[in-house]
Amino acid sequence: MNIYDIAKEAGVSISTVSRVLNNKTNVRADTRKKVELVLEKHNYAPSSIARGLVSKSLDTVGILTIDIRVPHYAETAYILERELYKLGYNAILCNTGGKPENGIDYITTLMQTGVRGIILIGSVFQNKYIETSLINSFSNVPFIVMNSQLHADNIYSVMFNQERGVALCLDHLAEKGHRDILYVQDAETFSGANKASAFIKLSEERGVADAASRLFKTSRGAVGGREVIDRIIESGQSFTAIVFGDDLTAIGGMQRLHELRFKIPDNVAIIGWNNTKSSTLCVPYLTTVDNQNEMIGVISVKLLENVLAGGKVSRNISIDSSLIVRDST
Amino acid sequence: MNIYDIAKEAGVSISTVSRVLNNKTNVRADTRKKVELVLEKHNYAPSSIARGLVSKSLDTVGILTIDIRVPHYAETAYILERELYKLGYNAILCNTGGKPENGIDYITTLMQTGVRGIILIGSVFQNKYIETSLINSFSNVPFIVMNSQLHADNIYSVMFNQERGVALCLDHLAEKGHRDILYVQDAETFSGANKASAFIKLSEERGVADAASRLFKTSRGAVGGREVIDRIIESGQSFTAIVFGDDLTAIGGMQRLHELRFKIPDNVAIIGWNNTKSSTLCVPYLTTVDNQNEMIGVISVKLLENVLAGGKVSRNISIDSSLIVRDST
DNA sequence: TTGTAGGCGTTATCAG
């Protein structure tokens, strides 16, 4: 069934059918009715592909993530997909595995298929070379970057205010009487580095002498969390509280501390990040930074919508947060 | 840049360019070379949309899931996306939220956009009405159903052998000396019901009197797990081991049991299901049924590939599993 | 208000 079949059966031309299909105003009421009847009778839906050939794009948006299996990313992808669908867009999922070359490959394919825009969940790309390559090659499609920052005319970013999150942690811990606070960075991403440098900066503002020595790095996840605890203890660095870059890493850390006979929160206070499901699956329940996932997702899609509508938009949006206090502090 | 521009620059006709683009054999070597040079020079990629207009489909596959935030589904979606991409297909993500009407809506849209096939992760649909509607409306696209069963000419299913999984649990627990084994069903899905009835059947085969009374139901997740423990105890039903339909539910159950001063595995043995990340984030580490997620995903895509290639395929594939024994039993 | 004709970028058919 195509537009010609409908036109023939309704006794009108294809232009008229097209007008009805696209809710144009210049159609006489009874003509419209006549066409609509046929449309409904056959449950007709126009071919997106043929439409796309004219508009040079499909109603799709690419979602790039490093790995949808990471709960935090899945959460975001869910929100994005839901919001996009409300607007009539389908979401194309891409897992880059953290490899820039995969990302480039995906973006190339996405462009070829005529996506309306591309949303990056987190730091899919991390170096200037790729950034520039993006700028030069794909300037005709808007990119929304969540929690990361890239610079080009067609790039817009929605960021969680990491520094504010770190400040909340430090203030909360200070209130609880903690002086020796460590930070564990578990990702070399933009936001990971951001949090770490905020920690150093804010610690020093609060009078900590050599804050950089209170920063430890590890890999994200329970294993990384366990492993870094051993290294911290080995280092001889004193501590009564540890802030982790992600809940899972924090949980791994808690496990290891537990094995080493530390009591949480009596001997050590622990704060996680992202307010994931896991943070209430562990014992004790984890105090964590709410990353405003829902809000960032909704705003990202809204931003894309505005950009596509050609309206004036702000290029960088920053979103504040709160600390969710539970039993680990 | 389109095929005409390339043709002009290479000094050939668009037909020849098309032939080169599609690796047809009937092109003289030097002609091919000439065209390829221009192609590379401009980094040319043909429009998928225009291609789609001819082939009436795009290189996309719809992935329908209830909720990508469920770790088990995210895991599956990741595998599917990866395998599909290897084959040159983009994955369109759809979260139905468990509502059949959403599912219908998504499928309608997907058809309109010309997907090559649709893969359902789990029981997205659950009643005969919708099943029939599917059959009638969308018979021109193959559906791959994972861990659920629907009947129509264009439906193929890849199933984890639930009954075998339950058998492994019962045998393992029997070996550990357990007689009073309960099963907690945490989903009214096809596979959920499947496991539950397998439990009853196998228990009775093993000489349990009123196995049905040893089946409890709750909602999936930690909260459901906690809640069902209270009901079990209230019921007065004796037990020394509990098998849960999902890890998260099992973890909730363990938490509650812990609060009630039960020792795991000394007083109660616990088995989860799906071998999720969470199963090694809890204390004690959870014994769980490996659901062969990876295998099922790979095979599902392979099956779709074969169907699309028009080859002979088996309509129902069943996959066996193993029990991962950890500290909770 | 309605209809006709051309174009969107490919692939496929059929001559040459």
Add this chain to the structure above:
DNA sequence: CTGATAACGCCTACAA
């Protein structure tokens, strides 16, 4: 082996 030319299904001037 290569090149016209006609689809594919829709949208959009432009004409009536």
